[in-house]
Amino acid sequence: MGVPAFFRWLSRKYPSVIVPCVEQKPVDINGVRVPVNSAEPNPNGVEFDNLYLDMNGIIHPCTHPEDRPAPRNEDEMMIAIFDCIDRLFRIVRPRKLLYMAIDGVAPRAKMNQQRSRRFRASKETQEKIQEIKRIRAELILKGCQLPPEKPKEEHFDSNCITPGTPFMARLSECLHYYVHERLNNDPGWKGIKVILSDANVPGEGEHKIMDYIRRQRSQPDHDPNTQHCLCGADADLIMLGLATHEPNFTIIREEFKPNQPKPCEICGQLGHEMKDCIGGSRSEHEKPADLPISAETDFIFVRLNVLKEYLEKELFMPNLPFKYEFERALDDWVFMCFFVGNDFLPHLPSLEIREGAIDRLIRLYKDCVYKTGGYLTNSGDVNLERVQMIMLELGKVEDEIFKNRQQRELQFKARDKAKKRRDAYNEHRPNMTFLRGTQFEPQVTIFHTTTELQNI
Incomplete structure (x- = not known):
């Protein structure tokens, strides 16, 4: 469940809740890639005990990303998912538990809302495929060089990320292999407990995580000072974390950066939209210096213990x-x-x-x-x-509320209409520049006294 605009509102009203993550990255020494030893102390200054991954927030960006070209096949999708988990593990470095939860069968109330979204997503995918074909045909007639077109079966349908599909079964097998490989070879994984709750277990990923936390709180040997870290992009995770009443609860998520460039669906390059594609290489669209640099997205921590301090003052009666x-x-x-x-x-x-x-x-x-x-x-x-x-x-x-909303909409439309009118006028008005130092420059005289005014 998502809460629109909640995270933006939270970060503006309570800015101290958000802190950037300190991340150590692998380095290349003499052509040899040296990985980060996650068994070393955490550079963020906090030693986390448990890391919980809401896997659907990882699967969707890795299988059909918005800010970079999509993976060419399913193997690349799995590698991208593994790399993302490795990166999160490297930042958080849990010492006791890693819990990976994939969405299972959702409750009926959410199914009713999912249905309309999935029909719409399938329809938009088919419309995009037809639009790509139309633009490619126009560019080929103009003699443009284009990369080979993807076969229809290679277009990834995000609706397959749901319980019961063959894709989710293959993903579960790959994650089992990944966990066994890391437990045997990565020193940072030694001694930790790993739980993989795949799509065969009913319930949404975040709800399965919350059920596990509540069950642990009821155990007699539960440590109230356990440091929890939950990964997920949904803003409702903040509410779920607060509802656990755990004193040390942190959420890790990607830093939101608006207006990020998206690659063209036809040539895969940045710097232009699909409707403006002219084919060929990137240099034929724009100079490389003018193109935005696609950097790796940074992660941030949302500290719920600090948010609790804010809310304690806000809710005091x-x-x-x-x-x-x-x-x-x-x-x-x-x-x-x-x-x-x-x-x-x-x-x-x-x-x-x-x-x-x-x-x-x-x-x-x-x-x-x-x-x-x-x-x-x-x-x-x-x-x-x-x-x-x-x-x-x-x-x-x-x-x-509705009257004020309507007034704001009318004011916005009026400002937008006036702006378009000014832009159209500025585009077609004659050039009214004056030449300095010539007879065409307007003369300005400054009068200092009343007598000078009377002598005119």
Whole structure:
């Protein structure tokens, strides 16, 4: 389940939550590639015990990446997945556990929302193939040199990344081989426990990880100071990590960089879009110096213990008729965030994070707690009467929210229309430059006194 714009809102409001990862990379010495010894102390200054990988967040970018050419075959896809796991292991360096979870059969509520997405993705893939064929035919008629066209069966359909497909069965076999090879040959993997939960185990990857953490918390020998690190790009992992109430929980994810260049679907080069492709080599499109440099994406840590400190001040309510418990208020905050975006609940159109929806919910929540004298949730059970009170108060301001949204849209369209009008005028207006030092330069006279004005 994803929460649109949540991570951007979080990083802007609570900037200290985000810290960059320190990564040691392999080096080449006299033509020999020397790998990093992950058994050495962690350069980030934290020794993590457990690393949890939400594998679908790794499988999708490795099989059909957006910022680089796609792998040519399935073997390259598997190698890319292995390299990504190696890189994450090298950064985090867990000492006790590595848990790899692949999405199994999803709950029915999510299946209903997945169906429309997958039909749309399949339709867009077929439309893209037809568009590529059309543009290739036009370029060939113009005499352009193009790389050979991929056969239809080589176009990767991302819908096969789902339980029960032959691709997922082959991926599971490859991951079994990968784990055995690393346990036998990599010194950083010595002595750690590895769990691979593939697509045959029902449930989403992040939910399987959370179930495992909750079961470990119930064990009598559980160490409350365990350092957990969870890898995943979904913003809802932040809420799930907070809901565990573990004191040391960190999320590692790729740093988001907007407006990254995408390679052309026809020639595979950067610097132009598919509709602007002219075939040939990269130098025929642009000079190499003008092309953006495609660098490896950096990783960042999201420190949930720091976020808890922020939320403790944000959710504090003085002068309550009962004892204030931050962990209960934190559960309520996680519950309210589900109304902003969730794969299991219908989206409320009046709640948009960009419009301050979370801050509005916090204000309504505090009023509700003062009026009713209790929290919304209690160990997973929801008090629906108190939730209804918040929804009724939200309904009273919905008209104002929609009116403000419409005004902003009209203002945006007016500014965009005015900008296009100015651009069109500037493009067609005559050149009105003046020559300095000639009779065509406008003369400017400055008067200093009233007498000079009267003498004109």
